[in-house]
Amino acid sequence: MIEFRSNSEQDYQVDSERITTYLQEIKTDPMGGWFALPQVNRHDELQKIKSCSKEIQSTSKFLVCIGIGGSYLGHRALIEALHPDSRTKILYAGSSLSSRELINVLNVLGDADFSINIISKSGTTIEPAIAFRMLKEKLIQKYGDNYHKRIYATTDSKKGALYEEAVSCGYNRFIVPDNIGGRYSVLSSVGLLPLAVAGIEIDELLAGADLEFQQVIEQQNSPEKLPAAEYATFRHQLLEQNFDVEVLASFEPSLCYFAEWWKQLFGESEGKHRQGIFPAATTYTTDLHSLGQYLQEGRRNIFETILNFQISSLQERELRIPHLSSNLDGLQYLEGRTLDEINRVAMKATIQAHRDGGIPVDELIIPDFSTKSFGALVYFFELSCALSAKLSNINPFDQPGVEAYKKNMFRLLGKPGF
């Protein structure tokens, strides 16, 4: 579904042998569970997600999703992008230690009916654990002994603090798979429950990912034309030429969180051993009036990846520049044309301008702005990220550096054992 296009002068050559080896390694990696996930999502877990999401929609004006990093970025990214319609609105907590943010969530909740989806493999990560304590207290005050029916815990299948609490208090439980790390987990229960509550068709999402997966299986022995391998190779070769900042650019402001998800996926996978491409993001044409100056004429260590959606929705294709009797704004030459067309022209113009300015630009061609296409895009990025890290001899699935600030913090807070 997703295609890779580089009209750049940068030459690249996919090494089929290495990619084939890496695909095998990923498939058999203890943390490679996301690879075949579109096929192996357990039927009973999916059914439970669907029935619980209907239950939440009928009982709750808000679902507060509590999680940090990979436990919230993926579903938030897709919800902000697709802007689905649902009776239940999703709120987020526990992804920072800001009291300002938590007070805001408590204010928005007010007296409305709500449920909690706490998403944490261990249950002891400090940010979500604190938010969960505070919101659980509110739930108990509001619903008394029945509070536990409104808690949906997505956690380890057999151990850990949250697992123990969920079992002993009778929360609804969903599984964080053992073989999938946080940043690769959006197509598991971690993402699927909030997505379903928000009104996204999760079957469509998984079908899109599955199309990408099928393509990999079909081409695993001759992967030189696999778009994810092309993208991984392209960016790896640019890094070897000292292009060490990648800007993910889209022409849709609603993709801001999707870019945050992408930044975690690539930054956390590749930023090790003093290596890795620094991931940044822009929204156009907005940022052409901001970082645009830097991209056009600043340091030449940047390359750019453009998200190019082929077909817009009917509603978008109908929004036209209206006729005015006067032409004081000089826009007469655009009257009757659609805003969508003008945005597409801006994309072409930007790609050309940045190439002329010395920035290597590649495009990811995505069929449309549908749930299915986003499922494919998620899978495409997960696979290209794993391949790209492996091309630099980096383990795409660990994150040893994340512990450094935690150790300091626990010591300063006087946590027992630190």
Add this chain to the structure above:
Amino acid sequence: MIEFRSNSEQDYQVDSERITTYLQEIKTDPMGGWFALPQVNRHDELQKIKSCSKEIQSTSKFLVCIGIGGSYLGHRALIEALHPDSRTKILYAGSSLSSRELINVLNVLGDADFSINIISKSGTTIEPAIAFRMLKEKLIQKYGDNYHKRIYATTDSKKGALYEEAVSCGYNRFIVPDNIGGRYSVLSSVGLLPLAVAGIEIDELLAGADLEFQQVIEQQNSPEKLPAAEYATFRHQLLEQNFDVEVLASFEPSLCYFAEWWKQLFGESEGKHRQGIFPAATTYTTDLHSLGQYLQEGRRNIFETILNFQISSLQERELRIPHLSSNLDGLQYLEGRTLDEINRVAMKATIQAHRDGGIPVDELIIPDFSTKSFGALVYFFELSCALSAKLSNINPFDQPGVEAYKKNMFRLLGKPGF
């Protein structure tokens, strides 16, 4: 008010002579009008802003601010950060060409009463001009001949398409000063009208900026202890040592748009002649579970500037970790302590971890999270940005590269004359 702190091993020495020269150059630059702005904002313009903002609050549920780049980033940044209370909510349009975004604004408006603040020096920048046409059409449909009373045009004082239209149609007018560029304009009418409507005390904001300005005036002949000069020198010396990515970090998610404003200010001022520090931003502790891995162990061409607010609000200082009878989550050692205290400990822990990881870290010490402090911070960044660009022999006030995509776009759209 704002202090600079570097506990880094990176040595730096402010060159008093050069800074004194640059301060003189900035003061007399044709685009240096922001330098003395805290003193020279015209009294009658400020009075008009205050009376019009009261009028808008009494007539409108929404004020749609139409502008792009410096015409919207500054006020949006402060409104999102300070989260003020007002009967009138601010919406944004015209900062992209996304039909998805514009349809969303039209849906939110529905049948509610609204006014428009169109902010454009020329009136012909394509993004705001298109959004203005579409929203003006809605205004005319709703209010007929009286539509013009609901349009507030912030534009050139004597020429240009929007000026002409505003005069001929009888819109309320505010002035974009000739001697202040977009990214330095938030403390002029460009920012002050939307800020006042949103419920921010603009006198407080200007008073904070004025405190910074007074400090510059007092120390202009011996500026080695001027914090803005220290910050500018520190980052310039890091750039000379090939630290070419700066990350602006805060521990408050509501500062996300403030970071976008900062990215424009520095990126557009310094990204020229294949030079400049690439500006990026993080929100902690959120991004410690995302880009944190990269910062801890990735490429060592990054330095970090932390926004450190000294005193929190009373409400924040009262949000405590509640006691639970069980200790299943292992948080007992935190019971009774405030979330605010834990967030501050996380800041200390992060600074130490990143320094240990080889990242130069500096801190900007800000008294509190008040409107006055943000006024000071805005002025502090504007001044350090201008000084920093001058240290690299770059003009801080032009943006020649922004035209490149526009020329391509106008040609592709068939605009007369291109």
